[in-house]
Amino acid sequence: xxxxxxxxxxxxxxxxxxxxxxxxxxxxxxxxxxxxxxxxxxxxxxxxxxxxxxxxxxxxxxxxxxxxxxxxxxxxxxxxxxxxxxxxxxxxxxxxxxxxxxxxxxxxxxxxxx
Amino acid sequence: xxxxxxxxxxxxxxxxxxxxxxxxxxxxxxxxxxxxxxxxxxxxxxxxxxxxxxxxxxxxxxxxxxxxxxxxxxxxxxxxxxxxxxxxxxxxxxxxxxxxxxxxxxxxxxxxxx
Numbered sequence: 001x002x003x004x005x006x007x008x009x010x011x012x013x014x015x016x017x018x019x020x021x022x023x024x025x026x027x028x029x030x031x032x033x034x035x036x037x038x039x040x041x042x043x044x045x046x047x048x049x050x051x052x053x054x055x056x057x058x059x060x061x062x063x064x065x066x067x068x069x070x071x072x073x074x075x076x077x078x079x080x081x082x083x084x085x086x087x088x089x090x091x092x093x094x095x096x097x098x099x100x101x102x103x104x105x106x107x108x109x110x111x112x113x114x
Numbered sequence: 115x116x117x118x119x120x121x122x123x124x125x126x127x128x129x130x131x132x133x134x135x136x137x138x139x140x141x142x143x144x145x146x147x148x149x150x151x152x153x154x155x156x157x158x159x160x161x162x163x164x165x166x167x168x169x170x171x172x173x174x175x176x177x178x179x180x181x182x183x184x185x186x187x188x189x190x191x192x193x194x195x196x197x198x199x200x201x202x203x204x205x206x207x208x209x210x211x212x213x214x215x216x217x218x219x220x221x222x223x224x225x226x227x228x
Contacts (some may be wrong), residue, residue: 004156033215042202043157045215058215092156094216100208103147103216105156 002027006093006106013083013113020079021109023093028073031096033103034066038089046091049076083113116141120203120219127193128227135201135222136187143205146179146186147216152199160201161188190224198226 003026013019023032032049047068048056055068070076080087093106120137127133137146145164149157161172163179163186170177177188186205190197200223204216 035215042220043204043216043218045217048215100145100206100214102159102162103204104159105149107154108156110154 002029002095002097002104004093004095004104004106006091006109008109009107010110011112013111015084015113017083018079018081019083019111020077021091021093021111023076023078023095023106025074025095027097029095029097030073030099032070032076033094033096034068034076034078035092035094035105036089037092037108043092046078049078080111083111085113087111088113116143116205116207116217118203118205118217118219120222122222123220124223124225126225126227129193129195131193133190133193133197133224134187135203136185137203137205137219138185139205140184141207142183143217144183144208145206146177147204147206148175148177148186148188149202149204150199151202151221157202193224193226195226195228198224200224 049070
């Protein structure tokens with residue numbers, strides 16, 4: 001099976017700063033998504049990362065706060081901008097090889113904002 | 115948006131016992147997926163269900179896609195210590211406009227007592 005790598009695996013950041021999280025897959029995938037998992041909670045979809053065009057955001061998430069890039073079929077980034085302690089969460093990249101098929105996850109990026 | 119009600123929230127069982135958990139929704143889903151998450155890791159896909167009434171097994175795990183499309187259950191037979199973790203159900207509704215992300219249940223925390 002393919003390998004989904006997220007970097008960094010964890011980070012501690014100062015409030016007001018921004019962090020860019022990378023997701024790299026070792027084979028081309030059709031779909032890439034970003035999820036947030038707040039402490040002790042379930043996963044919530046942030047957005048669909050669209051190749052070569054603007055990401056599609058879910059209700060409650062906006063591009064200014066969570067800019068996303070997807071330059072090709074194997075790579076995407078999520079930036080958490082102007083961070084506050086409320087942004088402390090695990091951020092997860094998910095990929096699918098077909099449209100609306102099985103979704104596989106990276107190991108996540110554990111972010112703590114102080 | 116759609117919501118998934120997952121129960122039980124936690125289970126304390128003896129090794130060797132069978133486990134059953136389920137997810138229900140007031141909305142219809144077209145796909146049901148079951149994941150297991152261990153500390154510090156991303157969710158790992160256990161079983162994917164695509165048809166109403168479908169019953170699928172993966173080793174000691176069995177899951178079914180409810181005939182109404184509004185529910186799914188996961189059973190684990192003869193539990194072992196490595197089954198410990200948080201189990202999530204996830205559902206997908208096809209919007210018809212392309213890729214659709216997943217809606218997750220709140221998780222079932224499985225604890226096994228030796």
